[in-house]
Amino acid sequence: MTGGFGSLFFGPGPAVRRPNGISRPVPPYEQRFVGFCLPVFRNVPDLTSCSAVELARRIRAREVSAVEVLEAHLDRIERQNPAVNAVVTLDAERARARANAADAALARDEVWGPLHGVPFTVKDQFSTAGLRTTYALPHYADFVPAADAPQVACLKEAGGVLMGKTNLxxxxxxxxxxxxxxxxxxxxxxxxxxPGGSSGGSAAALAAGLTPLELGADVAGSIRIPSHFCGVAGLRPxxxxPLRGIRPPDRPATVRHIAVAGPMARTVEDxxxxxxxxxxxxxxxSAPATPSPDALRIAVTPELGGVPADTDTQRVLRDATTAWGAAGCEVKRRPAPFDVEDAFDxxxxxxxxxxxxxxxAPLRTPPLKQLVWQGYVRSKFGxxxxxMAKGASLGPxxxxxxxxxxxxxxDGLDAFFDDWDLWVTPVAATPTFTHRPTGAARTLEGVSxxxxLPIAPYNCPTAVxxxxxxxxxxxxxxxxxxxxLQVHAxxxxxxxxxxxxxxLEAVLGCDPAPASLAEAPRTDDSA
Structure with a gap:
């Protein structure tokens, strides 16, 4: 979750509708043919399955053009996004112009940066110049910012090609x-x-192969939970x-702490x-040398906040720590290095x-303030x-x-890291669960x-x-x-x-390939 509740009380948003910009004209036959068949002719993997590192290398080496990479992703979005509804706004024509410019620059031996020609998408909470940004608020359904959020600007300055915005x-x-x-x-x-939230569209787009790189934000697990639910990597930095660029320019940025923006991808290398x-x-x-396993001291805490992880999560944690130990890491079980309840509060x-x-203003004072926290918010988050209502009642x-x-x-956690390089915990007590209204009960090991409960104790105390x-x-x-798994440092x-x-990722050997939606497993589990 990242953001604020203020927008929820200005009235209902418009009815669900197909977002503007998601449809695009069919590209010329030549572009579609090249983008679809190029991997076959060159005996290389589908471009939408390649890592961002591989795409960047191949574009710089002129083994593939930025235009070809972009068209492959736009084609996959057109074919597979209807099933996941991850990408909600496309900027295809400007992306094509940018990709063409990237290829022209390479022809002049100009490299813009480490992401030269690599496409990316960002969560629709980040301002994007000239491209609709709703900030997840119905009143900004057609708002077009004049400037990019600083993080978006950095990705562009590094040579990235912005394709569009993702759901939240x-x-x-x-x-x-x-x-x-x-x-x-x-x-x-x-x-x-x-796919989780609030960066759910970001994680879903990565897992479906619609984009190689994403930008999310996190205040209570909004990068970590979607990454966990969708099998991708994410960094809460x-x-x-204060996090800039995620609020409409006419609203004060009152959330000054805890919220951060961070990268999301299918691999840690990306x-x-x-x-x-x-x-x-x-x-x-700038990258430090990759530590060898025998240099890593890893403390593991299987449970936070008195909420035990389910059987599958415990098994994955156990298998991972066993593999790291076999690879030479020093791995030991330790209690949480701080008072989790204190951190949660x-x-x-x-x-x-x-x-x-x-x-x-009316909602900042009684009695409406109590109705907000003990009524609406309690109905959603118990x-x-x-x-949080205790915080709402605080004075300066x-x-x-x-x-x-x-x-x-x-400071206490930093002292813990004098003895340990890493601290590993579950991300949540369960994997992803079936769609339901916000606030509806879930099951944990068959118990309602x-x-x-399965998420907050693992994400809120660790974020603060x-x-x-x-x-x-x-x-x-x-x-x-x-x-x-969460790896803290x-x-x-x-x-x-x-x-x-x-x-650690290399030791585990998890497959980073995107999901094949035709083969996506379904579950009748209601957890």
Whole structure:
């Protein structure tokens, strides 16, 4: 979840409709023929199955053109997006112009950057110059920003080709992905299941092979949960200041803490490439050496917040840690390195205070403020609303005390990393679940539990400390639903975390190939 509740109280949004921009004219026959048949003629993998690193290399080597790569992805979007509803706005013509310019630049021996000619999409929460950005708010259904969000600008400056925007839930605040304008996104691995939220369209687009790179945002698992549910990799980076570019320009950015923007991809190597672009760095010069297994000390905590993970998640965690141990890592089970309940309450106090500050004036004072938190929000997120309501009732001194407590918790976690390189936990207590109304009960090992219980204790307390967290694809359920793990590291050690994560990923050997929707397993499970 990323964003605020303020937009939810301005009235209902428009009826569900097919988004403008998703339809496009059929490309010329020659482009379609080349884009579809090129892999056969050149005896190489389908371009939409290639990693971003491979695409960037092949474009620079002129083995394939940026136009060919773009057309392959646009063709896949046209054929497979209707099933997943991940891409909600296309910018095909400007993307074609950009790809042509990238090829022309290479012909002059000009390389724009590490993403030269590589297509990407971004969550429809990030401002994109000249391209519709709804910020997940119905009142901005046709809003076109004048400038890019800083993160989008970085990806473009690195040579990337923006293709379009991806789906997200209302107000970017849910662990599912159902938007009043765009409709519901589906999980490519199990279409009757959610891809997660709020960066659900981002993860679904990656898993379906519609894009090689994505940009998401996270305040309570919005990168981590979709990555886990869809079997892709995501980085919740070190928090380093207020997140800009995810709010309409006429609204104050009251969410000043915890929310971060981060890269999403199918492999950790691709995350490294995108992270370098977001940082404005040369990936070859800035990436630390990939640690060998025997250099990694890994602490593992199988359960957070008193909520045990289900059998499949426990099995995947056990198999992963066994494999890492066999590869030479020092792996030991340890309790959580901070008071999870304290961190959870600290997260809720900060979020509750900042979200309330963004509400319309009548909703910031009693009695309507109580109706917001104890009525609407409680109906969606259960006891989580009660925690956040305590933050909504804070005065400035209480809010600053919460920030002080957060700093103390973060210092404690950094002290833990004096003895350990990485800390591994589940991302959630379960893999993806079947679509349902927000707030509806779920099942955990056959027991009915509140909607937020399998997710919130694993994502909210870990977010408030501001440390980098990598979501690593680690395994699957017997029915094919992905399961990921959270890998945590020291504050500011994002590049080192990605380098270590790449080594852990190699040991696990998970297949990064996108889902084949014709073969996507379905489940009648209601978990």
């Amino acid at each position: 839930p209302l107000a970017a605040y849910d662990w599912q992905c159902d938007h009043p304008n765009f409709g519901r996104a589906n999980n490519p691995w199990a279409l009757d299941c959610t 070190t928090e380093d200041g 995350l490294q490439l995108e992270w370098a672009a977001l940082c404005g760095a040369d990936p070859a010069a 600290t997260w809720a106090r900060i979020q509750g205070f900042e979200l309330t500050a963004g509400l319309p 006891s989580l609303a009660g925690r 001194r209480g809010y600053f005390r919460a920030l002080d407590r957060r700093a103390a918790l973060a 539990v509140p909607y937020a 400390l501001g440390h980098p967290i990598l979501t690593l694809p680690a395994g699957r359920t017997p029915t094919g639903r992905p399961i990921g 020291r504050h500011g050690a994002d590049a080192t975390l990605l380098a270590a994560g790449r080594r």
